[in-house]
Amino acid sequence: MAIPRAAKTLRRTRIQEEKEEQILEAALDVFSARGFRGSTIDQIAEVAGMSKPNLLYYFRTKEAMHRALIDRVLYTWLEPLRAFDAEGNPEEEIRSYIRRKLEMARDFPRESRLFANEVLQGAPHIEDELKGPLKQLVDEKAEVIRAWAKSGKIAECDPYHLIFSIWSTTQHYADFDVQVRAVLGQEHAGDGRFEDAARFLEQLFIGGLRPDTPAT
Amino acid sequence: MAIPRAAKTLRRTRIQEEKEEQILEAALDVFSARGFRGSTIDQIAEVAGMSKPNLLYYFRTKEAMHRALIDRVLYTWLEPLRAFDAEGNPEEEIRSYIRRKLEMARDFPRESRLFANEVLQGAPHIEDELKGPLKQLVDEKAEVIRAWAKSGKIAECDPYHLIFSIWSTTQHYADFDVQVRAVLGQEHAGDGRFEDAARFLEQLFIGGLRPDTPAT
DNA sequence: CGGATATTTGACCGATTGGTAAACATTACA
DNA sequence: TGTAATGTTTACCAATCGGTCAAATATCCG
Numbered sequence: 449m450a451i452p453r454a455a456k457t458l459r460r461t462r463i464q465e466e467k468e469e470q471i472l473e474a475a476l477d478v479f480s481a482r483g484f485r486g487s488t489i490d491q492i493a494e495v496a497g498m499s500k501p502n503l504l505y506y507f508r509t510k511e512a513m514h515r516a517l518i519d520r521v522l523y524t525w526l527e528p529l530r531a532f533d534a535e536g537n538p539e540e541e542i543r544s545y546i547r548r549k550l551e552m553a554r555d556f557p558r559e560s561r562l563f564a565n566e567v568l569q570g571a572p573h574i575e576d577e578l579k580g581p582l583k584q585l586v587d588e589k590a591e592v593i594r595a596w597a598k599s600g601k602i603a604e605c606d607p608y609h610l611i612f613s614i615w616s617t618t619q620h621y622a623d624f625d626v627q628v629r630a631v632l633g634q635e636h637a638g639d640g641r642f643e644d645a646a647r648f649l650e651q652l653f654i655g656g657l658r659p660d661t662p663a664t
Numbered sequence: 665m666a667i668p669r670a671a672k673t674l675r676r677t678r679i680q681e682e683k684e685e686q687i688l689e690a691a692l693d694v695f696s697a698r699g700f701r702g703s704t705i706d707q708i709a710e711v712a713g714m715s716k717p718n719l720l721y722y723f724r725t726k727e728a729m730h731r732a733l734i735d736r737v738l739y740t741w742l743e744p745l746r747a748f749d750a751e752g753n754p755e756e757e758i759r760s761y762i763r764r765k766l767e768m769a770r771d772f773p774r775e776s777r778l779f780a781n782e783v784l785q786g787a788p789h790i791e792d793e794l795k796g797p798l799k800q801l802v803d804e805k806a807e808v809i810r811a812w813a814k815s816g817k818i819a820e821c822d823p824y825h826l827i828f829s830i831w832s833t834t835q836h837y838a839d840f841d842v843q844v845r846a847v848l849g850q851e852h853a854g855d856g857r858f859e860d861a862a863r864f865l866e867q868l869f870i871g872g873l874r875p876d877t878p879a880t
Numbered sequence: 881c882g883g884a885t886a887t888t889t890g891a892c893c894g895a896t897t898g899g900t901a902a903a904c905a906t907t908a909c910a
Numbered sequence: 911t912g913t914a915a916t917g918t919t920t921a922c923c924a925a926t927c928g929g930t931c932a933a934a935t936a937t938c939c940g
């Protein structure tokens with residue numbers, strides 16, 4: 449007879465490792481495309497290629513699946529902001545932050561949409577992460593930006609809204625991909641739009657933050 | 665006995681007018697907060713203060729409700745972009761477009777989230793609107809921006825990505841409101857963040873598009 | 881091998897889903 | 911005022927939801 453699932457974590461077998469991986473991969477597919485409430489366990493099971501009860505053997509509830517997925521993805525997702533370096537050259541730091549975020553929008557759109565869905569619907573499952581770790585990280589980086597402005601390396605500006613702007617402009621290409629494609633038309637079906645976006649956003653942010661720019 | 669609902673639209677009574685209004689208002693509440701698939705007719709009925717069958721007397725399906733809501737809101741939603749004037753002063757036009765979009769994010773966050781939810785999940789119900797009317801409008805305005813750049817009134821830049829940037833940065837304050845609040849903290853609970861955002865975004869876009877700015 | 885443990889599945893559960901049927905209540909209007 | 915059309919509700923439906931259970935199967939290890 450199977451051990452009660454509460455004791456399952458004592459030792460992790462190879463199969464556990466593999467199946468949980470499979471499941472979370474499928475869950476990312478489904479949750480990112482339909483949101484938590486719009487997703488069903490059956491859909492995830494089908495994508496994962498296993499039966500629903502089998503899925504529920506590894507994650508006892510839909511919520512547990514979602515939480516495990518969020519936990520797993522969140523750390524990676526904040527990596528670019530964490531890499532933001534106080535010692536570096538401001539212009540270059542901002543430029544590479546934009547580039548990194550755009551690359552993530554291009555290469556990990558599901559992760560972007562997972563969070564977008566969650567935040568858009570009131571962040572019922574990640575409120576703590578937003579108010580805790582995320583806020584702390586942003587506070588820290590905002591201080592860096594503020595110091596750059598103070599020392600005249602970039603224009604005086606609100607660092608929080610600067611960060612929000614970089615988030616929104618870059619993630620837009622993942623979250624609103626359908627709309628971007630629809631507006632740009634068929635000819636931008638490839639990844640060219642990401643290079644165009646990178647060029648434009650660098651121009652915008654570097655130009656907009658140039659120290660001699662008088663605050664309006 | 666009630667007339668089959670197909671014939672209902674021949675003449676609209678006062679009650680029809682009122683109830684449909686009530687329902688769409690409730691539907692906006694629910695759909696914008698939970699997305700189409702995550703919403704239930706019962707929830708809308710409860711918010712609207714009427715029974716589910718009564719709701720279904722006015723809109724035969726959940727889809728019909730959603731479609732009516734989209735139709736009703738879409739035109740208004742594009743108003744700011746439509747107001748973008750080729751004859752006006754470029755700097756002032758961009759500035760006031762940003763301001764208008766920010767005001768909409770502040771005053772009509774539900775409308776913003778309704779579209780965000782829809783687009784985020786692949787725009788299954790509004791693909792035609794995106795590829796048709798929206799694309800046409802954007803194409804038209806992009807041409808205006810391109811002309812401004814050509815005549816040296818603003819910097820050379822990709823007009824499409826400029827428009828995307830204004831959309832994303834402004835709508836961010838509606839769609840990701842929870843996250844913005846979480847990061848800014850309790851002290852920005854009021855509407856002050858919208859003024860800060862307006863100031864920053866004007867600085868960013870006006871500075872970033874200043875004609876003497878060399879494209880990087 | 882063999883038995884213990886871990887994994888998988890089909891059948892099933894109560895609750896909720898979108899939607900219907902028909903009886904009942906109200907309104908508009910001649 | 912009467913009656914036909916409009917509006918509302920109760921009771922209900924089949925399908926799907928998240929989740930359980932016990933039996934069946936696969937794997938591990940001595």
